[in-house]
Amino acid sequence: xSSATGLPEGVAAAPLPVAEAGTxxxxxxxxxxxxxxxxxxxxxxxxxxxxxxxxxAVIMALAVLGLNIVTxxxxxxSLGHGAFFxxxxxxxxxxxxxxxxxFWWTLPVSAAxxxxxxxxxxxxxxxxAGHYLAxxxxxxxxxxxxxxxxxxxxxxTGGVQGLFLVKPDPxxxxxVTPDQWIYLVVVSIAAVLFFLTWNLxxxxxxxxxxxxxxxxxAAEAMGMDIASLKTKAFAVSALVTGIAGxxxxxxxxxxxxxxxxxxxxxxxxxxxxAGGVASILGSLFGGLFVLFVPNIAESISKAAPGVIYxxxxxxxxxxxxxxxxxxxxxxxxxxxxxxTS
Amino acid sequence: xxxxxxSLLLGAGAGAxxxxxxxxxxxxxxxxxxxxxxxxxxxxxxxxxxxxxxVISRSHEALFKRLNEQGGVAxxxxxxxxxDDGYQPPRTLEQTRRLVEQDRVAFCFNxxxxxxxxxxxxxxxxxxxxxxxxxxxxxxxxxPREFPWTxxxxxxxxxxxxxxxxxxxxxxxxxxxxxxxxxxxxxxxYLNGVRDVLGARFDAMVKTATNEATDPTIDSQIVQLxxxxxxxxxxxxxxxxxxxxIRRVHxxxxxxxxxxxxxxxxxxxxxxxxxxEKGVGVITSDFRKDQSDPAWANDAGMNExxxxxxxxxxxxxxxxNNYTYAYAAGLTMIQVLxxxxxxxxxxxxxxxxxxLAPLELPTLLPGIRVQSQPTNYNVGRQMQxxxxxxxxxxxxxxxxxxxxx
Numbered sequence: 001x002s003s004a005t006g007l008p009e010g011v012a013a014a015p016l017p018v019a020e021a022g023t024x025x026x027x028x029x030x031x032x033x034x035x036x037x038x039x040x041x042x043x044x045x046x047x048x049x050x051x052x053x054x055x056x057a058v059i060m061a062l063a064v065l066g067l068n069i070v071t072x073x074x075x076x077x078s079l080g081h082g083a084f085f086x087x088x089x090x091x092x093x094x095x096x097x098x099x100x101x102x103f104w105w106t107l108p109v110s111a112a113x114x115x116x117x118x119x120x121x122x123x124x125x126x127x128x129a130g131h132y133l134a135x136x137x138x139x140x141x142x143x144x145x146x147x148x149x150x151x152x153x154x155x156x157t158g159g160v161q162g163l164f165l166v167k168p169d170p171x172x173x174x175x176v177t178p179d180q181w182i183y184l185v186v187v188s189i190a191a192v193l194f195f196l197t198w199n200l201x202x203x204x205x206x207x208x209x210x211x212x213x214x215x216x217x218a219a220e221a222m223g224m225d226i227a228s229l230k231t232k233a234f235a236v237s238a239l240v241t242g243i244a245g246x247x248x249x250x251x252x253x254x255x256x257x258x259x260x261x262x263x264x265x266x267x268x269x270x271x272x273x274a275g276g277v278a279s280i281l282g283s284l285f286g287g288l289f290v291l292f293v294p295n296i297a298e299s300i301s302k303a304a305p306g307v308i309y310x311x312x313x314x315x316x317x318x319x320x321x322x323x324x325x326x327x328x329x330x331x332x333x334x335x336x337x338x339x340t341s
Numbered sequence: 342x343x344x345x346x347x348s349l350l351l352g353a354g355a356g357a358x359x360x361x362x363x364x365x366x367x368x369x370x371x372x373x374x375x376x377x378x379x380x381x382x383x384x385x386x387x388x389x390x391x392x393x394x395x396v397i398s399r400s401h402e403a404l405f406k407r408l409n410e411q412g413g414v415a416x417x418x419x420x421x422x423x424x425d426d427g428y429q430p431p432r433t434l435e436q437t438r439r440l441v442e443q444d445r446v447a448f449c450f451n452x453x454x455x456x457x458x459x460x461x462x463x464x465x466x467x468x469x470x471x472x473x474x475x476x477x478x479x480x481x482x483x484x485p486r487e488f489p490w491t492x493x494x495x496x497x498x499x500x501x502x503x504x505x506x507x508x509x510x511x512x513x514x515x516x517x518x519x520x521x522x523x524x525x526x527x528x529x530x531y532l533n534g535v536r537d538v539l540g541a542r543f544d545a546m547v548k549t550a551t552n553e554a555t556d557p558t559i560d561s562q563i564v565q566l567x568x569x570x571x572x573x574x575x576x577x578x579x580x581x582x583x584x585x586x587i588r589r590v591h592x593x594x595x596x597x598x599x600x601x602x603x604x605x606x607x608x609x610x611x612x613x614x615x616x617x618e619k620g621v622g623v624i625t626s627d628f629r630k631d632q633s634d635p636a637w638a639n640d641a642g643m644n645e646x647x648x649x650x651x652x653x654x655x656x657x658x659x660x661x662n663n664y665t666y667a668y669a670a671g672l673t674m675i676q677v678l679x680x681x682x683x684x685x686x687x688x689x690x691x692x693x694x695x696x697l698a699p700l701e702l703p704t705l706l707p708g709i710r711v712q713s714q715p716t717n718y719n720v721g722r723q724m725q726x727x728x729x730x731x732x733x734x735x736x737x738x739x740x741x742x743x744x745x746x
Contacts, residue, residue: 047442048442049438049441049442049443052435053439056431149525151553159526160455160456160525160526160527161456161459161526162430162456162459248431252430252434252460253464254430254459256456257456258430258456258457259430259431259456263389294425294427294432298387298424298425302387302423302425304388305425306388306389
């Protein structure tokens with residue numbers, strides 16, 4: 001199927017089945033148009049609560065995408081992406097509630113801050129690999145909620161009480177409710193970042209990232225600067241997750257240290273694995289998974305929702321060891337074989 | 342292959358359309374109220390690190406079950422819907438929106454936690470959905486001017502501090518007070534409460550010292566306060582520091598009138614590590630009947646509660662004081678529903694919740710009455726002092742009410 005890229009099947013070089021080499025251009029456009037319609041349809045179809053849930057799912061998907069860049073494509077395990085999510089959220093919250101900035105202007109700042117922090121975390125990551133890196137990033141995620149409460153920054157972060165902000169109003173010329181507007185904002189920003197990431201991954205840099213993951217020695221022998229690749233991957237990854245954090249701050253209109261406990265990092269990791277490691281479309285499924293499956297678990301048993309969630313997770317990984325994206329990939333491959341023969 | 346893709350899209354479209362079908366519900370008299378049902382929503386940490394509080398929701402479910410068996414309220418059955426938020430504020434907002442917008446509850450009742458309720462504080466008030474009797478000790482819920490749709494339940498830390506200050510003024514009008522509080526919202530409530538009562542005299546009467554939750558010891562703060570010549574000590578600190586403070590004060594031979602926040606009075610966690618004999622004379626406060634106190638072994642109110650537990654929650658641990666708390670909160674809610682008569686609109690529910698005539702409850706100390714006025718949302722505002730006698734806490738004196746600020 002991916003004869004043009006020359007990569008073996010199973011390596012997610014072509015993240016969207018849409019864009020596989022060999023798909024005629026008109027089909028590609030049809031699918032893009034279909035995607036846009038699917039993304040916008042909820043605006044008219046869903047009631048405000050479901051729209052809010054979907055907004056949160058897209059935000060989680062974006063955060064999972066960030067994690068996927070560094071862990072999925074670059075093979076550096078991070079259990080601390082909740083920290084970047086928190087930093088992004090707090091950047092937006094602080095700028096909006098202390099300085100009355102408009103939401104839009106906080107995004108570049110939040111992106112820059114998160115990228116810098118991510119770049120900084122990337123350095124120790126160079127010396128640590130595998131489990132050690134996982135533990136280091138885990139420590140970061142444990143520390144962040146406590147750092148946010150520290151008295152040195154309490155005046156800025158609002159301490160335990162957190163900060164309140166107001167989501168941006170829809171522009172006067174658009175006849176939409178605030179819920180619809182925030183969904184539009186989130187979906188547009190997420191679409192841009194998904195597209196940019198896809199663009200990054202399918203090109204030379206993406207191949208270099210994967211080469212570093214699969215065989216660092218060979219990659220280095222081919223002239224790739226592994227240190228620079230790894231730190232930059234961390235920076236980009238933190239940037240994407242941080243923007244997701246910014247979006248979550250305005251969607252929820254409240255940030256507090258308790259919103260960014262270690263569970264956020266674990267949730268993102270679960271989303272990545274359930275959606276599909278090293279898959280862009282998989283990140284989208286991951287976001288939907290982490291938002292909706294806990295609710296499904298709870299509707300089955302209120303006494304022990306955690307147990308049901310665990311069972312669903314184990315069951316899904318058993319049926320789909322490579323996540324939703326892997327399942328989709330196999331299904332498309334089968335359909336194609338059936339269609340062309 | 343094209344047909345397959347198109348049919349996939351069609352399928353997705355059909356799926357989306359199903360989601361869009363309006364909820365086919367019977368005619369509503371008011372939001373969340375039909376001819377034979379009232380829907381009430383709540384969130385609690387059914388999972389996660391603080392899920393020990395989930396018994397509060399179990400108790401409410403059982404209590405509403407009892408109410409329904411007895412015929413409900415005004416001929417309507419109560420349907421109580423609880424969702425899990427795992428004590429994560431974003432999930433609380435999601436679940437509360439689910440309750441309000443999808444399940445269309447009439448109002449929300451006794452949702453757990455300070456950060457979690459903070460996340461929905463504005464949402465509930467913008468939507469004008471009653472946000473009743475929250476299960477949190479923070480002071481900020483009693484703010485009728487800015488947040489008329491939110492009301493707390495138990496006496497806040499600030500009310501507790503007001504009660505100590507009132508007792509001090511009564512006993513030692515010329516006291517020199519040393520106030521040690523943790524430098525966060527919990528500790529600052531003690532500062533505010535004492536200031537509420539002392540007013541202009543605060544600066545002359547009170548010397549303060551603060552500590553961080555992360556400090557290894559608080560010895561230097563204790564020494565510093567003793568050095569100011571204080572003869573009264575009030576501590577708003579966590580249990581670990583409380584044990585240190587009690588031991589330190591005793592060991593240095595200081596004998597102030599010593600008040601300890603009722604957060605940090607557990608016999609096993611605070612008094613025993615401090616040394617039970619070193620804590621003799623320490624004063625704190627409570628509003629519940631302690632089920633381990635032999636004084637309540639044959640108390641009518643506690644027997645009513647024990648009967649309820651046996652019949653409706655036979656597997657519940659009767660030593661868990663979350664159950665006595667929940668029983669009091671649940672009965673308050675039922676009283677408000679009864680006061681509504683037949684009008685269960687959100688406006689009337691809020692009106693009744695904020696004009697509750699003083700009500701004595703079976704699991705609260707005799708003489709303590711929960712109440713509310715449109716200008717005062719402190720539902721629990723009374724407590725009784727108790728003193729450590731070396732083995733247990735002994736109640737003394739009258740019920741004291743916090744200041745109305």
